[in-house]
Amino acid sequence: MNKQFSSAVLSALLVSAGVIGSMCACNPSAGTDDLPAVKDSTALFDDFVYQGDDDFYKENPLPDGASFYNPILPGWYSDPSICTNGEGDYFLVTSTFTYFPGVPIFHSRDLVNWKQVGNVLTRPSQLVNMKGQHVSGGIFAPAISYNPHNKTYYMVTTNVGAGNFFVKTQDPFGEWSDPIMLPEVGGIDPSFFFDEDGKAYIVNNDDAPDGKPEYDGHRTIRVQEFDVKTDKTVGPRKILVNKGVNPAEKPIWIEGPHMYKINGHYFLMDAEGGTSTWHSEVIFRGESPMGPFTPWKNNPILTQRHLDGNRPNPVTCAGHADLIQAKEGDWWAVFLACRPIDNKFENLGRETFLMPVRWSDDGFPYITQGNEVVPMIERREGVQRDSTVTFGNFAVTDNFDGDKLGMEWLTLRAPAATELYSLSDTPGYLTLRCADVSASDKDTPAFVARRMQHHKFECTTRMLFNPSDEKQKAGLLLFKDETHQYFLAVGKQGEKRVLSLEKIGESTETLASNDIRSDEAAIRLKVVSRGTHYDFYYAFDGDKEWTALCKDIDASFLSTATAGGFTGSVVGPYATCK
Numbered sequence: 001m002n003k004q005f006s007s008a009v010l011s012a013l014l015v016s017a018g019v020i021g022s023m024c025a026c027n028p029s030a031g032t033d034d035l036p037a038v039k040d041s042t043a044l045f046d047d048f049v050y051q052g053d054d055d056f057y058k059e060n061p062l063p064d065g066a067s068f069y070n071p072i073l074p075g076w077y078s079d080p081s082i083c084t085n086g087e088g089d090y091f092l093v094t095s096t097f098t099y100f101p102g103v104p105i106f107h108s109r110d111l112v113n114w115k116q117v118g119n120v121l122t123r124p125s126q127l128v129n130m131k132g133q134h135v136s137g138g139i140f141a142p143a144i145s146y147n148p149h150n151k152t153y154y155m156v157t158t159n160v161g162a163g164n165f166f167v168k169t170q171d172p173f174g175e176w177s178d179p180i181m182l183p184e185v186g187g188i189d190p191s192f193f194f195d196e197d198g199k200a201y202i203v204n205n206d207d208a209p210d211g212k213p214e215y216d217g218h219r220t221i222r223v224q225e226f227d228v229k230t231d232k233t234v235g236p237r238k239i240l241v242n243k244g245v246n247p248a249e250k251p252i253w254i255e256g257p258h259m260y261k262i263n264g265h266y267f268l269m270d271a272e273g274g275t276s277t278w279h280s281e282v283i284f285r286g287e288s289p290m291g292p293f294t295p296w297k298n299n300p301i302l303t304q305r306h307l308d309g310n311r312p313n314p315v316t317c318a319g320h321a322d323l324i325q326a327k328e329g330d331w332w333a334v335f336l337a338c339r340p341i342d343n344k345f346e347n348l349g350r351e352t353f354l355m356p357v358r359w360s361d362d363g364f365p366y367i368t369q370g371n372e373v374v375p376m377i378e379r380r381e382g383v384q385r386d387s388t389v390t391f392g393n394f395a396v397t398d399n400f401d402g403d404k405l406g407m408e409w410l411t412l413r414a415p416a417a418t419e420l421y422s423l424s425d426t427p428g429y430l431t432l433r434c435a436d437v438s439a440s441d442k443d444t445p446a447f448v449a450r451r452m453q454h455h456k457f458e459c460t461t462r463m464l465f466n467p468s469d470e471k472q473k474a475g476l477l478l479f480k481d482e483t484h485q486y487f488l489a490v491g492k493q494g495e496k497r498v499l500s501l502e503k504i505g506e507s508t509e510t511l512a513s514n515d516i517r518s519d520e521a522a523i524r525l526k527v528v529s530r531g532t533h534y535d536f537y538y539a540f541d542g543d544k545e546w547t548a549l550c551k552d553i554d555a556s557f558l559s560t561a562t563a564g565g566f567t568g569s570v571v572g573p574y575a576t577c578k
Contacts, residue, residue, distance in 0.1 A: 463475065470491065
C-alpha cells in the first residue's frame with residue numbers, strides 16, 4: 001500500500017468515525033532514524049490534510065441521489081462562466097486574480113458532478129505583468145465559450161496589468177494558446193458571443209460615454225464584431241447599455257456581460273450593483289446583437305440584497321451569472337454569492353452556485369424573484385450524485401508523492417521557481433527553501449496554498465525544519481492579502497527553536513510563542529477553524545495529544561469585511577527568511 005493511498009484511507013476512517021478533530025494525526029511509528037536529511041534553509045513538508053466540518057452539511061444530509069449542495073464550488077471560485085459543446089460536455093471556469101496557475105477549468109457531464117481537469121493559464125507567457133500587482137489584481141472574470149462553427153473553445157478575460165486578451169483550444173482538457181491581445185477592447189469583463197450565422201461578437205464593461213462619468217460607478221456595456229479567421233475585432237464599437245437598467249436611479253457597476261440567442265431573440269445579461277451585498281443580475285432583450293436592448297420589467301433576475309440579514313443560512317452578494325441549456329433542454333445558471341458568518345463577515349470569498357432557470361410569461365429567463373432565497377440544497381432530476389463531488393464536508397490528503405503539485409494548489413503571481421520549491425529533491429516531501437521574499441511582498445514567495453472552502457475546517461501538516469538563524473521561518477500560513485495573514489511558524493531565538501503565531505498586518509505582532517524541542521524531530525502543525533475563531537496546535541511524532549499554542553484567534557481579520565479585495569483566504573506551507 002503506497003503512502004498516498006494508506007493516508008487517504010486513514011483519513012476516511014477517521015472522518016466516518018467522527019474523531020479526526022480530536023485525535024492526534026501524528027505518525028507514532030515515525031522516528032528520528034526514519035527522517036531524511038534536511039538541508040540548511042530548507043523545510044520539508046511530509047503531507048497536508050484538509051478536512052471540512054461545516055455544521056450545515058452535518059445537520060442537513062442530502063435527501064436523495066439527485067440533490068446537491070450549494071455552493072457547488074465552495075471557497076473563492078468567483079465569477080463563474082460556463083459553456084457546452086452541445087454533446088453533453090460542460091466546462092466551467094472562475095477567476096484567479098494574481099494566483100498561479102490561472103483560471104481553473106472544471107468538467108461535468110450532468111452539471112452536478114464536477115471535476116477539475118486543469119487550468120487554462122499554465123505558462124508564465126499567459127500571465128504577464130503579475131509581479132507588483134495586489135493579490136486582488138490580475139485575472140478578472142474569465143468567460144468561456146464554444147464556437148461550433150470551428151469547433152474551438154475560447155476563454156477571454158482581463159489581466160489588470162496587461163489588458164484584455166483571449167486564449168483558445170480545440171482540446172479543453174489540454175493546453176491553451178498563448179494570449180491574443182484585444183487592444184481595441186477597453187474596460188474589463190469581455191465575453192464572446194458566437195451567433196448562428198457564424199458571426200462573432202465581444203461584449204464588455206467599458207467607460208462612460210466620452211470617458212466622462214456622471215457619478216462613481218457609471219459604466220457602459222459595449223459590443224464589437226469579431227473576425228474568427230483573423231482573431232481581431234472589426235467594425236465600430238457600440239454602446240448597448242448606458243449606466244444600467246434604470247438610468248435615472250444612477251445604477252452602479254454594470255459589468256460581467258453575456259449575450260445569448262434564445263428562441264429567435266437576443267438576450268444581454270449583466271451584473272449590476274457592485275460586488276458586495278447590493279449585487280444583482282439583470283437582463284435585456286433585443287432583435288440584433290447590435291441592439292437596441294430593452295430591460296425586463298421585473299429586473300433583477302437574481303439578487304438577495306433586500307432580504308432579512310438575520311435569516312437562517314444567509315446567502316448574499318448574488319450575481320455575476322452565466323446561463324446554460326443542458327442537453328436535456330432544461331436551463332440552469334451558475335453565479336457567484338457569499339455565505340457570511342452572523343451576516344457580518346466571510347473568509348471564503350465569492351463562491352460558485354448553481355440554480356435552475358425559469359421563464360416568464362413574456363419570455364425572459366430568471367433565477368429568483370421577490371423574496372425567494374438562494375437555497376443551500378438544490379436538485380436536478382435524473383442525475384445521480386457520485387462520491388467525488390466538489391461540495392459538502394470533504395477530506396483531502398496530499399502526501400506529495402507525485403512529480404508535480406495537484407491542480408488545486410496555488411502560488412502567488414508565478415510558478416514557485418525551482419530554487420524555491422521541489423517535489424524531487426526529497427521524494428515524498430514538498431521542499432520549500434526559505435526565500436528572501438515574504439508573502440507581504442507583491443512578488444512570488446515560497447508559499448504553496450489551497451483555498452479555504454469551509455467556515456469550520458481542520459488542516460494539518462508534518463514538517464521537518466531546523467532554522468540556522470533568526471530570519472529563517474517555516475510553517476503554515478493563513479493568507480488573505482499582503483497585510484492580512486496569520487503565520488504558525490517554527491523559527492529560532494538565540495539557541496532555542498520556537499513555535500510562534502504571528503499576526504501580519506501593516507506590522508507584525510507575535511500573539512503566542514513556545515520553546516520547542518531543538519533536536520531534529522518532525523513537528524506536526526494544526527489549524528482548527530471554528531468559523532469565528534482559529535485555534536493553533538502542535539505535536540511531535542509519538543505524542544498522544546496535541547498541544548495548544550493559542551486559541552480563539554479572531555478569524556474576521558482574514559475576512560473581506562476587514563481586508564476588502566476580491567479573493568477569499570487560502571492556507572498552506574510557507575517558508576521565508578525575510
